[in-house]
Amino acid sequence: MASFLAWLSVLSPWLQIPLIIGVFAAAVGILLFFIEIAPRAGRVYTIIRLAACVLFPLGVMWALQSWWWAILAAGVLGLLFFWLDYRAKAGAGYLFQLVGFLAPALILLLVGLVFPVIQTVGQSMLNSSGTRFVGLDNFLWIFTRPQGIRTILNTIVWVLIAPVVSTVVGLVYAYFIDKSRGEKVYKILVFMPMAISFVGASIIWRFMYTARPAGAEQIGFVNQVIVWLGGSPVPFLQVEPWNTLFLIIVFVWIYTGFAMVVLSAAIKGVPTEQLEAAELDGANAYERFMNVVVPGIRPSIVVVLTTIAIASMKIFDIVRTMTAGANNTSVIANEMYQQFRSFEAGRSAAYAVILFVLVLPLVIYNARQIKAQREVR
Amino acid sequence: MTATELVTTAEKPSGRRALNDTKRRLTSPRATIAALVIAVLWTIPTFGVLVSSFRPRNEIQTTGWWTVFQNWGWTGDNYVEALNSGAGGLTMLGAFVNSFAITLPGSILPLILATLAAYGFAWMDFRGKNLLFVLVFALQIVPIQMAFIPLLQLFSQGTVFGFPVIEAFGSAGYAQVWVAHTIFGLPLAIFLLHNFIAQIPGEVIEAARVDGAGHGQIFFRIVLPLSMPAIASFAIFQFLWVWNDLLVALIFADGNVAPITKLLAQMTGSRGEDWHLLTAGAFIAIIVPLLVFLFLQRYFVRGLLAGSAKG
Numbered sequence: 048m049a050s051f052l053a054w055l056s057v058l059s060p061w062l063q064i065p066l067i068i069g070v071f072a073a074a075v076g077i078l079l080f081f082i083e084i085a086p087r088a089g090r091v092y093t094i095i096r097l098a099a100c101v102l103f104p105l106g107v108m109w110a111l112q113s114w115w116w117a118i119l120a121a122g123v124l125g126l127l128f129f130w131l132d133y134r135a136k137a138g139a140g141y142l143f144q145l146v147g148f149l150a151p152a153l154i155l156l157l158v159g160l161v162f163p164v165i166q167t168v169g170q171s172m173l174n175s176s177g178t179r180f181v182g183l184d185n186f187l188w189i190f191t192r193p194q195g196i197r198t199i200l201n202t203i204v205w206v207l208i209a210p211v212v213s214t215v216v217g218l219v220y221a222y223f224i225d226k227s228r229g230e231k232v233y234k235i236l237v238f239m240p241m242a243i244s245f246v247g248a249s250i251i252w253r254f255m256y257t258a259r260p261a262g263a264e265q266i267g268f269v270n271q272v273i274v275w276l277g278g279s280p281v282p283f284l285q286v287e288p289w290n291t292l293f294l295i296i297v298f299v300w301i302y303t304g305f306a307m308v309v310l311s312a313a314i315k316g317v318p319t320e321q322l323e324a325a326e327l328d329g330a331n332a333y334e335r336f337m338n339v340v341v342p343g344i345r346p347s348i349v350v351v352l353t354t355i356a357i358a359s360m361k362i363f364d365i366v367r368t369m370t371a372g373a374n375n376t377s378v379i380a381n382e383m384y385q386q387f388r389s390f391e392a393g394r395s396a397a398y399a400v401i402l403f404v405l406v407l408p409l410v411i412y413n414a415r416q417i418k419a420q421r422e423v424r
Numbered sequence: 425m426t427a428t429e430l431v432t433t434a435e436k437p438s439g440r441r442a443l444n445d446t447k448r449r450l451t452s453p454r455a456t457i458a459a460l461v462i463a464v465l466w467t468i469p470t471f472g473v474l475v476s477s478f479r480p481r482n483e484i485q486t487t488g489w490w491t492v493f494q495n496w497g498w499t500g501d502n503y504v505e506a507l508n509s510g511a512g513g514l515t516m517l518g519a520f521v522n523s524f525a526i527t528l529p530g531s532i533l534p535l536i537l538a539t540l541a542a543y544g545f546a547w548m549d550f551r552g553k554n555l556l557f558v559l560v561f562a563l564q565i566v567p568i569q570m571a572f573i574p575l576l577q578l579f580s581q582g583t584v585f586g587f588p589v590i591e592a593f594g595s596a597g598y599a600q601v602w603v604a605h606t607i608f609g610l611p612l613a614i615f616l617l618h619n620f621i622a623q624i625p626g627e628v629i630e631a632a633r634v635d636g637a638g639h640g641q642i643f644f645r646i647v648l649p650l651s652m653p654a655i656a657s658f659a660i661f662q663f664l665w666v667w668n669d670l671l672v673a674l675i676f677a678d679g680n681v682a683p684i685t686k687l688l689a690q691m692t693g694s695r696g697e698d699w700h701l702l703t704a705g706a707f708i709a710i711i712v713p714l715l716v717f718l719f720l721q722r723y724f725v726r727g728l729l730a731g732s733a734k735g
Contacts, residue, residue, distance in 0.1 A: 048590070048591060048593065049590075049591040049592065049593040052593045052597065052599040053593070053597075055597060055599075056597025056598070056599065057597075060521050060522065060524065060525035060598075061521070061524075061525075063525055063597070063598065064524065064525055064528050064529060067529050067533075067602065068528070068529055068532055068533070071529075071532075071533055071536065072536070075536055075540070078540075079640050079643070079644060080640070082638070082639055082640040082643075083638050083639075083640025083641060084638075084640075085638070085640075086638055086639075087638075141548075144548070144638075144639045144640070145544060145548050145550055147540075148540045148541060148543055148544030148548065148639070148643075149540075149541050149544040149545070151537050151540065151541070152537045152538060152540065152541035152610055152614060153541065153556075153560075155537065155606065155607055155610060156560065156563060156607065156610055156611065158578070158584060158589065159571065159575060159578075159603070159604075159607035160563055160566060160571055160607055160608075160610075160611075161563070162574065162584050162585070163570065163571035163572075163573075163574035163575050163578070164566055164570045164571055166573075166574035166584075166585065167570045167571065167572075167573060167574060170573060170574070216462075220459065220462050222455075223455045223456075223458045223459040223462070224455075224459045225455075226452050226455040226456075227452075227455045227456035227458075227459040227460075228456055229456075230459075232463075233459045233460070233462075233463040235718070235721065236463040236464075236466055236467050237462065237463055237466045238721075238725075239466075239467070239470065239714070239717065240466070240470070241717075242664060242710070242713045242714055242716070242717035242724075243470070243668075243710045243713065243714065244667070244668030244669075244670070244685050244709060244710060244713065245668065245670065246668070246670050246685040246688050246689050246692075246706075246709065247668075247685075247688070247706045247709050247710040249689075249692070250473070250688065250692060250702050250703070250705070250706040251469045251470060251472075251473045251706060252469060253692065253696070253702075254469075254472065254473055254476065254699060254702070254703065255469050255472065257699075264486060264487055264488065265488055266484065266485070266486070266487065266488050266489075266699070267488075268468065268469075268472055268488065268489075268490065271488050271490070300466065300469070303466070304466075305728065308725055308728060308729070309728065309729060312725075312729055332452070361567050361569075363670070363671050364670040364671065364685075364689075367670065367674075367689060368670070368688075368689045368692050369692075371693060380567075380569060380671070383569055384671070384674065384675075387572065387573065387675070392573050395573060396573060398569075399567065399569040399570045399572070400570070402567050402569060402570075403566065403567055403570055406565060406567055407565065410564070410565035411565075414561070414565075
């Protein structure tokens, strides 16, 4: 496989795209063929099945370049399929099919995600070159450094502010456009930043924030507005401790569209009768919003809040592109990359573990919310 | 306008008029104005950069884009220069092509694998299925940062916990990034597609089974066509995600296979004041997702509503 990929990598990119997708589709096609004939009775099919049990180990060998793995795969496949299918209740070839459908994805996840996560937890307790066990020294190092504390505090500021602001603005906006003409266009305009990459958005906002000396003509729009209002230009990305807030604005700019779209769909589900009843009872627009609409879409609000909170906790691109963590704006994900770049694998892994621990409760809560919502439906 | 025309325009089908009435009663001019103001506020930053990217270099550096009527001047030179500029032997044009070469396989490969697995989880019974599915769901919560360093070792040395598992292909072009994006995209894809595929009516599947179709045929002839909307919306989701990604690119796409986001991030670091290059570069980078978004918005929104669990 490595030699195939090496051969592929010297071709033109435009040629590589159809080739890799084609090879992959062919492999999946062969897999589906064997899945299809697996349960059929008859000598021909038995021979084909046997061929599969030879072909797959050969494929494994080609991919992994190791006799041991190929022999292992052949043994496991041969034994499992013929012995278990012999006893299976679900019919001949069932296990073969099951493995065919699930194995590719699950093996990738196991080798590419599960094992690495376990390894990372282990590495966070090793020294930088991974040769010596140092216990919790890496974590101690992070928490005893003023810079490290600052990083974690910044991340907490992100999580406290970014989700609330984007959700509130998104909610209010969703309510407005629900009652305005030309809803679709407004929606697209606010939702558009969601398609723009964080990197693109960062450049857009760096340009907005650009400051030139007082008296000179401004090229950053925000500073121009300040000058129009009679103030003097502010170098937004350098003023501590507010610069983190200015980075958060970029994030809010992007995620408000997300909140708006999800909440707008929820608002459409609020029964009109309830709104009309409230109107008859003399509730004004604001009261109707707070007492009918908001309680009616509470589950959606919670999901949006936690989703954005998770995103803001892992925030990396904006900080990396706008300040690269300078002027005390660094966050955990950025610090993790920084340590990785300076070959401090242990410390980098420790940062990753901290991030994981912080994200965990939020995700569990979010998952439960979604599950509860599904049950209601 | 003649009298007859007036009459005909006044007499629309009553049902539609009722709908219009309700809509008019519910809309309020104040809400419309507020919505308009927010929409304009939200668009100004992008609009400003778009205008700036077409202004001559001197004009961008000295005057604001809102003075474009006083300081008239338009040029496409910024784009030509931006496409040919770059860092470390890679031009932005090359990085733009790289983005395609990373994104297309990076969204199609996980999609195919996930559809297979989703079918297995939805329509095949085996012991421990629910537990296994919950485990796959749980993998979504793992911040991808957790997997970076070991995954990089796996690609460059081919070892897991010190045992050789695969032949190392660390330096072979885009391969690392493809595999990385495939792995990171799988948990969410399996989860979303499973939810959709599991909702296909059981009678349809049963009927096919009675007619003698095996799992392979059911998957290919029934499940695949029926779940196309879900597959499409996830494809767009994954496409935008991979195209816009910076973190995975920084770790796994070194040298001249870097996508445009990575090159732009480097350029903001090294040439942060060259606004004529950065504004044009930003637009080259966002034009593809923007077009995808504008044309396929409906599917994207659907994917978003189904998958607001992604972190």
